Amino acid sequence: MALDNKNNMSVGKSHYQDSSFRQLTGRAEYIDDIPLSENTLHGALILSEIPSGMITSIETEKAKKFDPSITVITAKDIPGRNDIAPIFADEPIFAEKEVTYVGQPIGLIVASSMERARAAVNEVKIVYKKDKTPILDLDLAFKKKNFFLKPIHFERGKANEQIRQAPHKLEGSFSMGGQDHFYLETHIALAIPHENSEFTIWSSTQHPTEVQHGVSNVLNIPAAKISSKVRRLGGGFGGKESQSTIYAAIAALGAYILDKPVKLRLNRKDDMASSGKRHDFEVKYSVGFNKKGKIKGLDITLLSNAGNVCDLSAPVMSRALTHLDNCYSFKDFTARGYICKTNTVSNTAFRGFGGPQGMLAIETILERVSRFLEIDLDELRHENYYSLKNGIKTPYGQIVKNIKIEKMINEMETFAGLEKRKLLVEKFNRSQINKNQPYRKGIAFMPAKFGISFNKVSLNQAGALVHVYTDGSVRLNHGGTEMGQGLFIKVAQVVSECFNIPIDYVHISGTNTDEVPNTSATAASSGSDINGMAAWKAATVIKRRMLKHASKVFQKPPSSIEFKNGLILSGNKSMTFKELAFSCWENRISLSSTGFYKTPKISWDQEKFKGSPYFYFTWGAAVSEAIIDIDTGESRILRADIIQDCGSSLNPLIDRGQIEGGFIQGIGWLTCEELYYSPDGKLLTLGPSTYKIPGSRDVPPEFNIKLLENTPNEEKTIFRSKAVGEPPLLLSISHFLALKNAISMASETSNADLLNAPATPSKILAAVHNDHSM
């Protein structure tokens, strides 16, 4: 297959971020930077102040008196459907009668400036009839059976029987918190009306097609008239997969009603209050095992907090459940998933999409078993790894092929010197104890397997559009969005490779639904896999036509003609790519093509919870070394070593960046990022002063990263590469395990079981002191 080409022109090279130069000189345009026409108006949101209840009146007289120039827009002004649900129905853009969380949009104020709009919002009074018993946490939702959809239940073998018969068993529960995306660019949309009910919507979104649909539904205007665009996002991480749609639709509604451009940029507080986050989960388990730690039976229940609407919570739960196995073969396995409905902000996609929660669940359980048995966690893992001996079938039925666990463990031993360092850590802790000093270290390894493809089969498709112009320049467009992950340069490399032209012949253009329609979100790590393949196909169609023509010009068979570094070579004759393009035009040969790709081999039966949802798996491993202060509960990560399988990387520089950033984002989730709610359901952490994401000193000063070498993807992916967006985030679980390791060596009485995520200082202290009150 041509895709295996070894003498690459562009692919596999470390090209820089596509707009690096412009981003570094302030010339890269984000949506907030788009020059506005004189008549542009600005919006600010009216948000609910109570978690649950009925709106009895929206009093705007005072606001209108305060600023007569404003316009107030609420649900009753919507010409179409008050619904932007990505999968299911009933997800309003504005609460109409009922409010279901603090921070829910109720209306929009439009004014001549953002300041005026925001000032007027403060003058609006909403009168509610409060619901006295809002459901604010998972436990209560579970008790009241307040669920979205039917709970998922699936099993393989006979878990409960095996647990009963096993020599040992443990039962328990633990919880993990959510996470705010904290993209540096808050949600923003700019809606511009044109003639004939056409609209241009600029939205910082990972999913322009969904924005197009949302706007179309809300305005009751056909999708063909809505042009949804984005050149780049200032960070997304899943937070702009479905969540951007509501803001885009609100801005569009303002533009529709006032027939003027309307811009809606959220300030950080409104962004954090109103937009969805990572799902917090609760885990209940019982596990049976033998004295070597071989798991005989496992029964796990996951509760996820979906928040007020279902949004993407169903596929998030599916991914959590299909990552409970991580790298381990469980023959007798039962799992349940409850998607709980609460009166808090709707949780949504976040890098890993439930995978991290599933994997943290199993890793925590195994860690607990290893401490119970007083055996090394890595030895216990060995008893359970997927292998021909232990089995290679996942509990949901997919066969795990091309297992790279051994390879990674071996490489990691040389890379990180794990065994020796375990001893050093113990020695350090003994000396701290002897000297009555407060520091304890911990160290932990973890392997990770992550499934690549959207869990919903229909989403695994992509389109691209490539034009070659008569001057030899090439315009590339595809459905993927650029949010810093380097997708645009990777796909451009693919096109440059296809024509064998220098990368700067390829012009990268912004995502828009006019050029490539009906796209999927740039999510599930699949961006370069599917858009790269679609672009390759489009370029290949054109290349074939050009080759055929070149064969006529040179009067040589196509097989003797080579595209090489911007030239077309045939024996001792040659012409430039530009000359060939021009000659094609002169001879009336089309130089434009679309490309379409759908991921092969995947299947999924959600009802039975069975199938092969993942085209392939990526593999990764990490070792983290942590230190804690048992007097204050403070912790640090001292060193991290990561090996990640990127297949044959399309761009090692970009992939390494993804690994570094993803891992640190995971560290934030598991340590310092705590979403804190008041007892009456208000999120109190609404900005960087109270919500702490990792800073420059919270990351490991020693950070070693290596891409697994000589591991082309066995599946026919684009140049045998592998997805890399999400998998490294899961490796941060190694740090959580290292913290538990440190706590377990803190003192005779410490109790690492008590550590829930995020491991804030107070939670670490509680575990160190075996304090059950936390």
Place this chain on the structure above:
Amino acid sequence: MGEISLKLNGKLETKDVADNTLLIDFIREHVGLTGTHVGCDTSQCGACVIHLDGVSVKACTMLAKQAEGSEIVTIEGLADGDELHPMQQAFHENHGLQCGFCTPGMVMSAVEMVTKNKNISEDEIRKGLEGNICRCTGYHNIVQSVKAGAAKMGG
């Protein structure tokens, strides 16, 4: 309303603006230089860092009036035409950016840090970047970039 004059990237800018206009809005909206970003509006993220008389300042928490008569340099004023400033070049080569939203502030902070301390250590860089947050990179490449930039700037 009142007239405010200041030098922005070497050019005198005089605008008639409301008294409570923030410096960031003066730069972005009234002059139209949008390279400086707003990430939090509350003086914590550092996306809006500019140089005011050579000192790095968060432009989201300062009134334009307070900058009257001063000399301001923003990210747009750092490069010499198409010739990148050594610190920009270092960020470029070390992949010190992903989404690029924090980048202008990062670069401005880095330039000031290194100008003040030519032989800056890795530890000092990490400390110096505490007022700038980045959600994408995990800081690793940013720290490498600043190190490389410091070397290029003649440290």
